[in-house]
Amino acid sequence: MSRRVAVIGAGWSGLACALELVAGGHAVTLFDAAPQPGGRARAVTVRLGDRHFELDNGQHLLIGAYRCTLALMRRIGVDVDDALLRLPFELRYPDGFLLRARRLPVPLHLAAGLLRANGLSWADRRQVLAFVLRWQRRRWRIAADAPASTLFDGASAEAVRRLWRPLCLAALNAELHQASAQVLLNVLRDSLAAQARSADLLVPRRDLTQVFAGPALQALAARGADVRLRCPVQQLSAAGSRWHIVSRGETSTADAVVLALPPPRAAALLASAQHAALAPAIRLLGAIAMAPIATVYLRFAPTLRLPWAASTLLDDPGQGRFGQWVFDRGRLDPVNAGVLAVVVSAAGPAVAVEPPVLAASVARQLSADLGLPQPLASAVLTEQRATIVPAPGLQRPPARLALASLYLAGDAADGDYPSTLEGSVRAGLAAARAVEADLRPDRGGR
Numbered sequence: 001m002s003r004r005v006a007v008i009g010a011g012w013s014g015l016a017c018a019l020e021l022v023a024g025g026h027a028v029t030l031f032d033a034a035p036q037p038g039g040r041a042r043a044v045t046v047r048l049g050d051r052h053f054e055l056d057n058g059q060h061l062l063i064g065a066y067r068c069t070l071a072l073m074r075r076i077g078v079d080v081d082d083a084l085l086r087l088p089f090e091l092r093y094p095d096g097f098l099l100r101a102r103r104l105p106v107p108l109h110l111a112a113g114l115l116r117a118n119g120l121s122w123a124d125r126r127q128v129l130a131f132v133l134r135w136q137r138r139r140w141r142i143a144a145d146a147p148a149s150t151l152f153d154g155a156s157a158e159a160v161r162r163l164w165r166p167l168c169l170a171a172l173n174a175e176l177h178q179a180s181a182q183v184l185l186n187v188l189r190d191s192l193a194a195q196a197r198s199a200d201l202l203v204p205r206r207d208l209t210q211v212f213a214g215p216a217l218q219a220l221a222a223r224g225a226d227v228r229l230r231c232p233v234q235q236l237s238a239a240g241s242r243w244h245i246v247s248r249g250e251t252s253t254a255d256a257v258v259l260a261l262p263p264p265r266a267a268a269l270l271a272s273a274q275h276a277a278l279a280p281a282i283r284l285l286g287a288i289a290m291a292p293i294a295t296v297y298l299r300f301a302p303t304l305r306l307p308w309a310a311s312t313l314l315d316d317p318g319q320g321r322f323g324q325w326v327f328d329r330g331r332l333d334p335v336n337a338g339v340l341a342v343v344v345s346a347a348g349p350a351v352a353v354e355p356p357v358l359a360a361s362v363a364r365q366l367s368a369d370l371g372l373p374q375p376l377a378s379a380v381l382t383e384q385r386a387t388i389v390p391a392p393g394l395q396r397p398p399a400r401l402a403l404a405s406l407y408l409a410g411d412a413a414d415g416d417y418p419s420t421l422e423g424s425v426r427a428g429l430a431a432a433r434a435v436e437a438d439l440r441p442d443r444g445g446r
């Protein structure tokens with residue numbers, strides 16, 4: 001007999017979890033507080049002057065690690081090559097600096113890229129290669145976690161400014177001194193030092209709802225999942241070997257519950273269960289800090305085109321230069337011709353200024369670096385709790401919580417990765433597999 005599993009949260013993690021469970025023959029009820037799925041990675045309608053555009057709540061970039069995400073997209077019929085633009089791993093700046101990995105076996109891909117790099121001294125090139133080879137020998141494991149900045153004690157200021165800090169900001173949404181060395185090493189292992197094609201950068205061409213959340217919801221509906229949007233879950237309580245889930249005054253029952261929520265929300269819902277066994281997990285979740293990301297959308301004439309789809313920018317918040325990456329959304333999809341997305345990660349300093357001031361500063365930065373005209377319109381989208389801060393030694397609760405049939409997914413759950421799409425998908429799949437193992441008829445529940 002199939003068991004009912006409640007998945008709370010229809011972000012990428014909850015969707016991945018629900019898809020895995022229905023594929024395993026389980027009955028699934030998927031709850032989300034929002035009117036649409038996708039959570040922190042979804043389409044939003046953005047007004048830019050006299051036009052509306054379907055863009056994203058935040059411009060995303062997939063750096064290296066995305067194996068499970070792509071496999072899941074393919075499983076639900078997404079044309080991955082249409083949905084995502086694949087670029088060789090590269091860091092390019094408007095002033096001509098370029099480091100691009102070649103499509104060769106590891107570590108030749110990087111060695112060849114460094115040989116042809118533009119803007120790095122020979123000493124820096126040797127040091128970057130030595131760094132990768134050294135950590136490869138150590139299997140990318142550090143004995144005791146420390147701030148990521150300590151990994152680069154011997155590196156030149158220029159290599160840190162152009163290479164290591166931008167990678168840390170883009171992948172971990174944290175400054176080097178705030179971030180875990182081990183988590184950054186995990187990301188470098190799967191990007192800079194990964195086998196040729198798996199190191200490529202992927203940039204969504206379509207909005208993120210088209211890329212995953214929309215097709216995932218359709219696949220779930222087709223397989224009979226009970227999807228409940230606009231249904232915030234307010235309370236959980238154990239009822240014998242089952243769970244009661246309260247949403248909008250109605251109580252549903254399930255054999256297992258997966259919380260695919262950001263850490264603060266997961267902590268609040270676990271607290272509602274009022275069970276002493278959950279106190280350690282609630283404490284760990286409560287200690288996880290979250291960091292903002294701002295995306296500044298600028299609209300120019302539709303004829304405006306950058307020479308590339310994505311480029312890194314040199315930021316300097318003290319000088320009003322907040323932008324770290326610029327994406328040409330028109331190059332990605334002609335329907336957005338003339339729209340640029342500029343990303344500001346670890347955006348503490350940027351969110352301290354008023355959105356119009358931030359947009360004007362970014363426009364000035366692009367004018368100085370790329371000679372762009374004044375934009376016709378702009379919009380600033382800030383996600384205050386975009387990602388966790390992957391601090392050194394940070395502990396997250398495991399997928400299996402201390403009470404039977406209660407599980408954690410998303411970036412609240414323990415894992416190798418920082419808050420990324422792949423990290424969330426993997427956590428969702430891991431929670432689903434734990435549920436399946438525990439609910440197997442021969443186990444009779446956990």
Ligand SMILES: Cc1cc2nc3c(=O)[nH]c(=O)nc-3n(C[C@H](O)[C@H](O)[C@H](O)COP(=O)(O)OP(=O)(O)OC[C@H]3O[C@@H](n4cnc5c(N)ncnc54)[C@H](O)[C@@H]3O)c2cc1C
Binds near residue numbers: 010039058060261
């Ligand atoms: C601006 C921005 C830029 C980013 N850039 C990148 C990037 O470039 N690359 C990358 O890989 N990652 C990036 N990320 C991170 C990535 O988007 C997230 O890690 C991922 O989307 C988190 O997915 P999730 O399913 O774990 O959580 P969420 O997406 O947060 O999903 C949780 C869901 O739970 C729902 N919910 C909350 N409370 C309740 C409740 N009580 N009851 C029911 N439902 C509830 C929410 O509505 C939400 O839909 C970025 C994130 C942001 C915000």
